[in-house]
Each structure stands twice: as C-alpha cells, then as structure tokens.
Amino acid sequence: MAAEQAVNLVIVGITLGAVYAVMALGLSFIYGITKIFNYAHGAFFTWGAYFAWMLSSGYLHLPYPAVVVITVVIMFFFGFGYEKAFMYPLRRFAGWDITAIIVTLGSALLFDNLALALFGTRAKRMPYLVEGNFVVGGFTITRHEVVTLIIGLAIMVLLILFLGKVRQGMAMKGVAQDQTGARIVGIPINKIFSYTFAIAAALAGVSAILLAPKILVYPTVGWVVFIKAFVVMVFGGVGSIKGTAIAAFILAMVEAFVTFYLGGIWGTPIFILVLIIMLTIRPKGLFGTW
Amino acid sequence: MLEVDQVNACYGEFHVLKDVSVRVSEGELVVIFGPNGHGKSTLLKTICGLLPSVSGRITFDGQPITGLSAEKIVEMGLVYIAEDRHLFPGMTVLQNLKLGAYTPHARAKEAENLEYVFQLFPKLKDRLNKNASTLSGGEARMLAIGRGLMSQAKFLAIDEPSLGLSPIVRRDVFRTIKEINTGGISILLVEQNVARIAEMADRTYLMEDGRIVFEGGKDEALKDEHVREVFLGI
C-alpha cells in the first residue's frame, strides 16, 4: 500500500513538474533573452486557458487536437503582437528595460481584468486531453497525466535542440549572451525579441492546456502558476533548460510530498525554504548561465 | 567603396561627430588615428548602423546605407569588429563562428569562409570546442576578426584591434589584417597606435574632437608635423 501511495505522489509531482517547467521556460526565455521580467506571463497563461476553453467546452466544441494546435498558434501570435505593440515602442529610449517592467505590470492588470470583464469570475472547466486511465500492475495512472508528461518532456527536448542546433535558436542564445555582438553579426534583434515573446506565449498556452483541466480557468488563475514558475526559474537558474527542468521536478515533488505528509498549508513555506537554502549555496540558481 | 559625407552624430546629448567625411576605395586599407574619446569608435558604430546619425550621408557600394538597420548593413558585406569584441561567451568557438555566418548571404558561403578563417588563424582550429570565455586576449581578438570574416565581409570596420594585447601578439594581428586586406577585403581601421600600422595603411586620417583634421596618402602621416606632435611627442 505504501508503494502505491509513493508512486501516486511521484506521478503527481512529475506531471505538475512538467507543467511548471514549460511555464518557467517561457518566463526564463523572455528574461534571459530580452532582459525583461514579464509580469504578464501569468496573464499569458490565463488567456491561453481561455482561448483553449473557448475553442473546446466554451463555444466551438472543436476536437481536442485542433484545440491544442489552434491555441498554440493563437498564443504564438498573441505573444508576437504583445511584443510589437507594448515592448517595441519602448526600445527607442535608454533605460527601457525598467519601463518595460511597468508595462508588463500594467498589461497584467489589463489582461487579467479583461478576462474578468468578458468571462466573469465563474470558473470554467476544461475537459482532459484524453479521458481514462492506464492500469499498470496495481497502479492507476490517468492518461492525461501520461500525455502531460510526454508533452512536457518533448517540449524540453525540442527547445534544447532548437537552441543548440537550429540557427534561429542559436541566434536567440546569442542575443541572450551579448546583444551588441548579435547585432554585429547581423542578427535582427527586433525580430528575435518578437519571436522570443511569441515562443514564450506559446509555451504558456501549452501549459495552460495541460493544467487547466485540473485547476480550472478563471481570471486570476495565471498568478498561481506564474508564482510557481518564477520560483522554478530562479531555482533552476535563468536560461538553463536543464536547470529549469530539474528545478521544476524537485519543487513539484517537494510540494506533493509536503502537502501529503504535512498538509497543503505547508506547501508554499517549504517550497520557499528549499529555494532560500538553495540560493544560499548557489546564488545563481542550479545552472544559471545567462 | 565607402563614402561618409558630412556625418553628424550624438551620443545622448553630446554632439560627438561633427561633419565627418571619410572615403575608402575598393581594396584599400585606411586608418583613422586619434586620441581616445574623440569620436573614432562612434564613427565606426555610426557607419555600421549601431548608432543613428543626425545628418549626413553614408553610401556603401554605391547604395545609401544611412539609417539602415545593423543587420541589413551586415548583409551587404560591411562588417564591424568591435573594440570590446562582443563575442558570445557561453558558446564554443565553432558556434561563435557559425553565428558569424547568420545572414542568408553568408550562410551560402559558410564552409568556404570557415576554411579561410582556419587558414588565417590555425590556432582557432585547436580551440574549436572551447568556450569563447576561456580564450586568451589574442585568441579572442582572432575569433572576433574570424567571426567578422564569416559574415561574408567585403569590408571590415575594425575598432582598435591592438587594445590590450602584448607587442608580439599585436604584430601578429596587424600582419593578419594586412593579409586579409591583400586578400581583397577593404578595411577601415581605427587605432591609437600610429607607428606600426601607419606603415601598412594606404591612406590615413587624423580625428580630433569629432572632426577630421588631417588626411594623407601612404606614409604621409608620419611625415606630418601635427601628427608627429600629437602622437609621437616630437
């Protein structure tokens, strides 16, 4: 019996970890490459969830694969447009990175409340990606959790390949490491910035699709995930995919086990305590690079 | 090949470049001297599109490039090699070189250019998979120049290549620059160190307080009294 309990908890931890990691990677991407701390990332998640909801159980009732694809595409353009509309105009001035922070704060306020005004406070439910369970030995694992894990890991692998092998990805890494250097070799910074936001928003959309069936869709849902993603990003070290993934799994496991043994109320405090201990040992997170 | 005509530029609220006109013909190696902080680097950055100019005209290969973005200018073959190098510290030497060939134009000739860079700097070939941050000053300088060449450069704008290098390394660097130039790439070089480079230059300019105060052909600079006074203390 104890084994089943442990396995269940590990599964909870791993699936949550995969989602946090995807979300944190987006945040880390934006911060690492553009040096903007994007407060609106929670709002990206919220809107990704609302788009998915509108396409699925809300209005259009499309088949799920279509929902996933369309949501990701919408979020990609959402992020792209967001950068073009709100971040790009700021960049004519020196010290724009600080201004950008307040614009992201303002847009978090705007987008959260837009969702509230349009859809109300009432929480919306999203169907699971796939219904049903696998029964392996004595353990029951839901299909949704398996899919979540696969998608999460696939995204991480794809990102590592993208940044390491693909020219555009390497260019992004280049911008992260030295913006002037990137301009010297002819990397179009403005485009890279836009695509960075676009990819990050698409990642937020993916994590919304994966997590929303569990934690619902409501106007402030993004903040719950945003704060966790923030902790994960810092814990793993900004810019390190490996670090983010490990941090996400560690923290999600800690949370699952603490909630189980000590109660849900201690989840956050222990989460933070682990982070502080970690940062005292390694001030730049597990694998901070950028 | 490059014509800078009456260019003015400001750094914040400081008026740095004042009616600067510079000309580089095809295949030439032109050197701009001048004391530190008198606008030489600003001129190169303005030419390469990293800083906007306030007025004036810059043409490259017969096409106006004033106000174009840095990436378009690189695409045309005008490549800037910065004084503080701006390498990608977290990437390997090879990755740095590959990113040098970012523009579509350069990508087509990537293998060819890589070959050329290794031929010029055989040392880089040994360090291919080392992180750029681990290179010594001279190696980093070589990598910066090599990365510039990877951009399929027709024209290099090099900012103080000798800065912070030991005399021996410095000589190596200068020799390589000359070699590149003889290979058919025009070069505009900014330097404080007159004595050595002036011998190699086809033409020289002297810049003081944001203005061009002297222009001369091969070997003329070292004979000019004002230049000698300023730089050699004679």
Next chain:
Amino acid sequence: MVVSKILRKNAFMLGALLVLALLPIALRGNAHVLNILSACLIWGVVASAWDLSIGYASVWSFGHIAFFVIGGYTGAMTVMYLGIPPEAAIPLGGVAAAVIGILIALPCLRLHGIYIAMVTFGVHLVLSTFILRWRDYTFGATGLSGFERIQLGQYVFSSSVPFFSYYVIFGVSVLLLFIIYRVINSTIGLAFVGLRDSEPFAKSLGINEYKYKLIVFGISAFIAGLMGALYTSFYGTVSPFMLEVSTFLMVLIMLMLGGLGRFPGAVIGAFVITVLSEALRPLVLWRFVILGAIVITVMIAMPQGLMALPQTIKSFARRVTQRKQIKKDSIKTSSI
C-alpha cells in the same frame, strides 16, 4: 538669504505640501475625498520607502507589501494583547518590519537582481500561511479589528473622523518623506547610488556592499512597517486580504509610474493611481482594464515615468534644437 534659497530650491515640494495642507479646509471636510487623500499619502510613503530599495539601491525587494502587513499586524496585536498604547504600537510595527527586513536581507547578501526578488517575495508568500496558522492570535482569514485607536481628546484617529485623521497622516507622511529625502541625500544615499551605478567602483572606494544592503533593507522595511501600522490603526482592521497580488501590483505600479529613483516620483505615482482608481470606480468591472491601459499608454508615451516629464520635454526640446543647429551648420559649411 539662506531661507529664500531653500525656498527656491524646493519650490515644487513646498508648493505641493502647502496645497495638501490646505486642501481639507477647501474641501470642508468631505469625508470620502479626505479618506482618498489619506490613502494617497499612505501609499505615497510606502511606495517611496520601496523606491529607496528598488530605485536608489537597486535592491529588487519584493517583500515590501509583506513588511507593510507585518507592521500592521504588529501594531494591532501589541495593542490587543500587550496593552501597549496605540501611539507606541505604530513605531513598534516599523521596528518589527525592520527586524524581519534585516533577517531576510541576510540570505540576500550574496544575491543579485531577480534572485533577491524571489527570496523577498518568499516572505510575502509565506506570511499569509503564518497568519492563517497562528489563528488563535491573528484570527486567521477573518483578520483583526476592533482594537484600540489613538485618541487625542475628543478626536479618534480613524477613517470615520477624516479631518483630524488626515492631518495626523499628513504629519507622519511629511516627516517620513523628509527622512527618506534626507537618507537619499546623505552619504548613505550616495553609497546606494554608487553601488547601483557602478558596483566595482563603489567597492574600490571602500563602500561595503553588505552593510549598505542591510541598511537599505532596515530603513525601507521600517518605514513600510510603520505605515502598515498607521494604515491598520487608521482603518481599524488588518487581514491577509492585503497580501493578495492586486495590492502588490498596484503599489509597484505607483512606484514605477512615478519613476524609479526619482524622489518624490513615487508619491506622485501614488496620488495618480489612487485617484484614478477611485475615479474609475463607476466602471465596475472595466475599471482595472482601463487603468491598465492608461498605465501602458502613459509609459509608452513617457518611458521615464511621470517625475521625468519636465526632463523628458526639456531633453527632447534640446535634441530638436541641437539637430536644427547641426543641420544649419552643415548647410553653411557645405556651401562654403
């Protein structure tokens, strides 16, 4: 001579102070408006204290709303359980916040930027757990209320006695803003700015980074905590609702809208945001949508914040005239 010089040098601030001092009389004690003004002042001081940390010392603390709430709870609880007179409880709130601030600064000493933000935000996240768990004393989510208020003769310090209370808040705010102003212009302030602008250089001058980090945490947490206690006493209630993201977001927006490191920008930001958010109240659900849109628009139009407005205009004008001058000159020279 000296007096007139001081007057001239601080004309803006003195003028603003005079108007703020006379407003209640002009408004004939309109309770609603006076309470809004009091809220403006309180948030103005909190935002300024926060600015001391973020704007001047460039220590990205995200714990200031937590310090504010800690001050509030300390103030209320010392009055309720220890029987301390409410006047004394208010500075005690500041002391408690400063102690927590310095404690949390310790693990932050070796950290930078966003890592400090996370650790300090940790305090914010954990605080509500402690308040809820310590139910016997804090009454959990219900919050505390009904504790003794400051009383001066027949006047009670409370939002239901707006005229008197406004002047109390005005006095405390002016005093604290003056202290912040002095800190900014003291050697401590200069050290902050030095560390912000060029850490290696500041270190070479013998400025001890750790020491100043502790000082900045201490001072700004003290002021935030004190204002928290004052706020709690003024409104007669404190609860974990204050720790919701919305408060954090609004105060951070006030601070940044005014302009980072541009005293008294944060105060102006607090006035603008508080008044705007009251003015937009009739819009109900669309209120914060519009507020967010205004913030974005203002920042895109004036990226340096409200406080830099005169400067932005001036430098813009200067750049234009400079450009014109350059163009004129080059035409002249080229025609020669």
Next chain:
Amino acid sequence: MKRQKLVKLIIGFGLVAVLAISIPLVSGCTSPAATPTPEEEPIKVGIATTITGALADDGRMHVRALEMARDRINAEGGLLGRPVELLTADLGNYTPTELAAVRDTLKSAGVDMVNYNWAVYPAVTDYLMEIDSLVMHHGWVSVDWQEWYDNKDSFPYWMTLNQTEEGYGVPYFQALTNPEMVTWDFPNKKAAIIVCDLDYSVVQAEWWREEAERAGWEIVLYEIHPVGNVEFGAQMAKIRQENPAIIFMSSVISTEVIAAYADFLENPTDSLFVITWVINKPEFWSAFGEQADGVLGTVPGFFMVDSAYTGSNPEYQTYYAKGRAIWDECLERYGERPSLQTICADDSFWVWAEAVERVGSVDDYDAIMEAMFDYPYVGATGTYGFDRDTHAGSYQAGNVPLGFYQIQGGEVITLAVGEGENAGKNIEKITDFQVPWWLE
C-alpha cells in the same frame, strides 16, 4: 535658473490642483443631481456587496434579488407611496480602502437601509455600523454577527436574518448517515475532510468531524488548505489510497470545490462526494453539467430549487410558493436560476419592507425593529422570529429548516428537509437518493 524653478512650482501646483478638483468630481458622481419634492423623494436602499473580486458571483445574485424586489414594490406604488431606489457599493476584495469607500458613499448618500450579505470578515460590520442607518444582514456567518453583538450597545440597528453557522455541521453528518435519506450501504466507516482555511468553513468542518467521530467513523484525512487553492493532487492521492466512504469538502469558494471535484472525477473512488454551501451556486453545477450528478450538499434555509415540495407541511408549502415565484422571475428576467443568496436577500428586504409599512416611517429605526421583534415574518426560506437579544431571525439552526440536496440530472434536487435540533435525524423525505454514477 529662476525660471526653471518657477515652471516647476507651477507644474507642482497645477498637478495638485488638478487632483484636488478631480476628487470632488469623482465623489460627485454618486450624489443625486436634483432634490425631488418630499412625498416622492425615493427611499434609498444601500447594497453592500461584492461586485468584483472572488465573490462577485454572490454579489450579482444578491443585487438581482433587490432589483426584482424594487421593481415589484415600485410597480405597486412604492413603499409608503415613495419609490424605492437602490444604491450598490462594491466591497470588492475587502481592502480597507474599499470598505471606507463603501461606508463613505453610502453614508453621504443618506441611505435609509443597508442590505448586506456576508463577508466572513468582521471589519465590514464595523464599517457598516458607522453608516448609522438600519442594517439588514442576511447571515449565516457568525463572525459578522458576533462583531455586531460585541458592540451592540453602541449600535442597536443591526438585524441578522440567519445566525445558523454552528448548527449545521452536526445535522449534516446525521442526515448523511440517516438511512431514511441516504439509501446506500457504506462500504466502510472512513471519511476524508478537505477544508478551506476560512473560519466559516473550518468551524463547520470541526462540528461535522466531531459528530462523525462520535458515531464511530475514522477520519483518514483532515486537510486544511490555503484559501484559493486549486491543486488537490496530493490530497486525492491519499484519498485514492484510503478509499473512504465519504469525502467531505467544507469550502465556500466555488473554484476550490470545482477543482477538487474535477480532480476527483479523473479517477473516482468508492466515495460519496459531499460539499456544503457551494451546492446552491450555479457556478458549481454549470461547470460540470451531468457530471455533477450524485454530489450531495446542504444549505441552511428552505431552498427548493429544482424539486417541487410535495409534502404535507402547510408552512413549507407557503415557503415553497414564495421561493418558486422568485425562482421563476429570476429565471425569466436574468436567464439563470437564483442561488440561495437571491432568495435570502429577497427575504431580508421584505422583512424590512413589511415592518416599514406597519410603522409608516423609514427612519424611525427603533419602531421598525420593534415591529420586526413583534411580528414574525414568513418568507421563502422559513419563518423568521427575531430575538430581542441576538437580533437574529433564526438562531443556530433553530426555527429555519435545513435542506439536504443532491444533484440529479444536472439539477439540485431536495432529498430531505429537517428542522430544529434534530434536523438531521428527524427529517421529512422529499426525493429518493440516487447512487452516484461513479459508484454504479
């Protein structure tokens, strides 16, 4: 140099002046423009409720009740011949600034009565008392009421419809294990309790738990989670391991209950899923549709939503007729079923309106209250006889019936109604219990 300072000065003065001018303009929005003649001067009813924030749905349900009541009374010629006017003030997220704004706007508008739902936040009580007009509070949360009770000497004009919170954990457990109501053989005597960290929910859970333990049940999980928590993976892991016969979720926040139930549905155990207050909220059933079938819940007050009352109790028939009328009107007018909030708000309005009619004045608060004490009011949720000490229409599940519900076919069906101290033991059965679909 001098000119610059002057410019600064002018900008400074200008800025502050603009602010100073804009504030009165803002507050001007709420004050009426013209003064009508005394006989047709409207009676102002203030509504203190949550229009925005996490509890906005409750606020909407609250305001709807009063809008319907206002239109009904105005169509009949008004109250004492004067039209009734509503003034809604938003409690939002209960920040002190918002509370002060509610108080200041309602006070300056000179409302004759303040209608207030509930906040689990006693500070609201403090602020409403300062308005100095009669407060009609429709209850269920003892902290709000307790705050008034502790200060009753300084402010007597507070009336609470229901003060029943502590009563309903015990009868709820009793009803669940009452074979007359729940016709299902419990596979074990284990219960898991998930509690939201709000006093209101914690108190209920404590009473429920005590009663369960008294009846020899084993509590395999007693988990208090932070307010607003939406991740229940770890709790469900434990539940899946223990497989208890009852999962009791004590939370007033619909989002939490929906999230927990959604997680439960992913891999249901052999348990009854039992909730409290949220069962009456359209938020809950609209999120699940048919999937919500089988969930059990309870709400104090006679609240027949989807099922008709077919019993013999004549009092209940009166309640039902009244409740049904509001229900139909709400559905027709707003296209949505009411929640208990709506029905109770309606009752709290008419208690007051009836007393005002009896007295013939809106501002003689003492007389109005005397009228309430003297004449019990028969409403849609029960009969309210106000107590002179507690000022409560029903006290600790006393005279107001308690309803036990199950969602069947996507509708909230009343299984049984009970009353008094043995509300859970001595019940009147209304509808048959259905074994939830996941147990079949």
